[in-house]
Amino acid sequence: MSQVPTFPEAPPPQPVLLPATGTAAFWHRLPTDQKVAFISIDDGGLARPPAVAEFVWRARIPVTMFLNSPAAQEHDVYFRQIEVAGAVVENHTINHTSLAGRSYSYQKQEICGAADRLEALFGKRPTLFRPPFGEHDSTTLQAAHDCGAKAVIHWTETVHEGKVRYQTPEKVVRPGDVLLMHFRPALMDDLLAALKAIHRAGLTPALLEDYVR
């Protein structure tokens, strides 16, 4: 805990503009100049380090969890504790299969089926969607929209075993960037590495849902 950097106060969030096209927006990074970055944690079936909830609570970091609905259902108490600590649950399909190229009905079943289950478990319908492996097509954006998602969120950095991997040439976290990690055994190292990278860039962690309304 003592290693958690002290951040500048987050600015009052200015929500980004959503396209009025009847489909979900798609972003690698959020279109904002505000000095914020976003932390996301995916999946939920593989590993669930017990220290996450207390860490999120004590560090007061906003986090978005893109969960597969069977893992959320099986371990709902675990994820609810993190939610209470300051995280928001969002949608990552039921079965974690690639959606790109699949039919509308298949994609809608995977997205709406998970949204229905997550809404029943956590009392709030997801408003964001992340396709497994980031693999998506225009049908995904349509189905996500039809299942209640405002935006499909990709990422600009991945964090694994305490190491930040940049998907962009600048090798620095930029305003609006989205950092992706997973519920894996080294998640605590990943959270700390993400916070340090955000701090190095002069940014403050913020909540995706405050920017996509």
Ligand SMILES: [Zn+2]
């Ligand atoms: Zn995933």
